[in-house]
Amino acid sequence: MRALATHDPVSIADAAAALGAGGVVVFPTESTYGIGADASSSAALARLVAVRGREPGRPILVLASDLTMVRTVAAALPPAAERLAARLWPGALTLVLPARPDVSDALTAGTGTIGVRVPGHPMARALVAGLGRPVTAPSANPPGREPARTVAEAAAYFGDRVAAYVDGGRLGGGASTVVAVDGDRVRVVRAGLVDEATISRALEE
Numbered sequence: 001m002r003a004l005a006t007h008d009p010v011s012i013a014d015a016a017a018a019l020g021a022g023g024v025v026v027f028p029t030e031s032t033y034g035i036g037a038d039a040s041s042s043a044a045l046a047r048l049v050a051v052r053g054r055e056p057g058r059p060i061l062v063l064a065s066d067l068t069m070v071r072t073v074a075a076a077l078p079p080a081a082e083r084l085a086a087r088l089w090p091g092a093l094t095l096v097l098p099a100r101p102d103v104s105d106a107l108t109a110g111t112g113t114i115g116v117r118v119p120g121h122p123m124a125r126a127l128v129a130g131l132g133r134p135v136t137a138p139s140a141n142p143p144g145r146e147p148a149r150t151v152a153e154a155a156a157y158f159g160d161r162v163a164a165y166v167d168g169g170r171l172g173g174g175a176s177t178v179v180a181v182d183g184d185r186v187r188v189v190r191a192g193l194v195d196e197a198t199i200s201r202a203l204e205e
Contacts, residue, residue: 010164012123016130018163019044024051026140026154027127028168029063030092030120031175031193032147033154034137035162036063036127039073045106048136051161055143060107061094061115061178063137065129073107073114073134075100080203081181087202089118090125092193096180107136117176123168139175149173 010018015025022044025036037048039062054060064070067085071077074097077085081095099107099114108114116134119125128135139147140154148154151167177192179199186203188196 010166012126012130012166015127015164015166019127019131019135021163022047023163024048024158024161025127025135025164025166026148026151026158026162027124027166028121028171029124029137029176032149032171032173033140033151033168034063034124035140035154035158036135036137038131039104039107039134039136042104042106045104045136049106051158052138052140053142057109059109059111059113059115060136060138061117061176062107062134063119063124063128064116064134065125066118069128069134070097070116070118073100073103073116074098078181078183080184080186083205084179084181084186084199084202085118087205088194088198089120091117091120092174092176093117093199094176094178096178096189113180115178121168123166127166147173147175 037044076098094115094117096113096115141147149171151165175192177194178190180187
């Protein structure tokens, strides 16, 4: 693949190829830009941590293109999680589920759980589908800095340490709602773009 300048946004296919080669990619999500690596590659995860930095003890959430891919990282999908997924995915809802034993500690931070969602942004979903494996999606910013809402902001943070930038224009901001599902128990870990009333309705339907 040709060398890419930080100001030179690429196609989804090129970005997926960069991920497949172990690179780190910036791409749009429903809220802000995310920074992605192949979640199945220990080398790619190490590169992601080196580029973005990582706050100690913080897990790294991943994106999947569909429920089949979710099951490659989640050991179980409780009925409550299935109801939420059926009604609110694709969308800005991250579910924290029991992780499969082979999921890297770099993703779980030793918690035994994995945060995963099927993203609502079509470019993010296409990127994950193009790779064919889950992709990390922490916000594209160093710890303690504001999440990037444009490619230019992300490039100012990371420059040529990122292999490819996918330009989705200026994004609206905010964050995904994070919900932990343990059997029938559902707990909002982080408030975000999907409000609690919407979650309650989805569980009751």
